[in-house]
Amino acid sequence: MANIRTLTWYFYKPILAWNIGFSISAIFYILVYGPRVTGFMFFWKAVGYASTIFLQSYSAKNVYMYYRNAGYSIKRMYTYALAFDIAIFILMLFILFTALHFFAPHYVYTKGR
Amino acid sequence: MYTLRADSIELTFDGRKILQDVHLSCKQGEVIGLLGRNGCGKSSLLKIIFGTLNAAHRYVGIDDKFIHKGYHNNRIAYLPQHNYLPTNIRIDKLARLLVDPLSWDDFAGLPIYQRYFNKTAGQVSGGELRQLETMMIIHSRADFILLDEPFTHISPIQADEFKPVIRACAKRKGIIVTDHQYYNILEVSDKVILLKDGCTKHITNNEELITYGYISGI
Known part of the structure; x- marks a missing residue:
């Protein structure tokens, strides 16, 4: 079977910008409204994933055959790629909350008060 | 040596039976040519064997062991x-x-690969991309190879280059090939199967293709 890490990267590359966009917008909302919207931002990320799958199925379905010929199902490729993306998002959240804790402990959320 | 067997396949579209009495087996070391008119279900049959099309009934097995998805674990390539190649990644990658690492030297020595290995699929012309994609599948890790119209969209000289490669590959793999260029199929195949009215007809003499109304003359 082909190298799954490389295959996952090739599969993730075309959807990276779209999903990073969802991650950055989620981080922005957390900065504005505070940590209490973090749960909702995971839902926002799920919307990003649903739209990714829809757009890929519509515009890039032909390349699915490449991954199947490498021995992997498309469900599996999405699982690996989206798990990688959610790991990046969690890392971004961790960095954000750590930075706020150390550098701006009295940061006041401006909205929703 | 493994044997791929497809049996009891029944496929219906909008109440119309496309496939109903299909029996096909392919051993490693063998090339099976699959012929049939437009819309008779040749591509559908290959997709069912590969595992990307669901049929009402189907049995696909290798050495009498049922396989749910042909592509899992590189058993079958299609x-x-x-x-099908992603357009933004270099062809060599x-x-x-x-x-297959065992076939890498043969593949890397192909003139078409030598010309375009450092380009992306988007930078290669349609016919040449088709040739590259076909060669990648033929040299893939799979035990069985399904080729859906490999001779279409390429020039006759390129088709002539394919045939010895298919024959050489068939020493290690089982190959099922379908195309409308029946003369290429007859030339490259060990056995020929005609799909007619949803059923497989095993052709023992090329004259039968006239009898079944697939061609008017040889």
Whole structure:
């Protein structure tokens, strides 16, 4: 079977910008409204994933055959790629909350008060 | 040596039976030519064997062991009619993940690969991309290869280059090939199967293709 890490990267590359966009917008909302919207931002990320799958199925379905010929199902490729993306998002959240804790402990959320 | 067997396949579209009495087996070391008119279900049959099309009933097995999805664990590879390579990645990087390491030297020595290995699929012309994609599938890790119209969209000279490669590959793999260029199929195949009215007819003499109304003369 082909190298799954490389295959996952090739599969993730075309959807990276779209999903990073969802991650950055989620981080922005957390900065504005505070940590209490973090749960909702995971839902926002799920919307990003649903739209990714829809757009890929519509515009890039032909390349699915490449991954199947490498021995992997498309469900599996999405699982690996989206798990990688959610790991990046969690890392971004961790960095954000750590930075706020150390550098701006009295940061006041401006909205929703 | 493994044997691929497809049996009891029944496929219906909008109440119309496309496939109903299909029996097909392919051993490693054998090339099976699959012929049939437009819309008779040749591509559908290959997709069912590969595992990307669901049929009402189907049995697909290798050495009498049922396989749910042909592509799992590189048992079966499939060349679709459309282009399938991602367009934004270099061809050599894509090929390394698909091509069998045992066949790498043969593949890397192909003139078409030598010309375009450092380009992306988007930078290669349609016919040449088709040739590259076909070669990647033929040299892939799979035990069985399904080729859906490999001779279409390429020039006659390129088709002539394919045939010895298919024959050489068939020493290690089982190959099922379908195309409308029946003369190429007859030339490259050990056995020929005609799909007619949803049923497989095992052709023992090329004259039967006239009898079944597939061609008017040889």
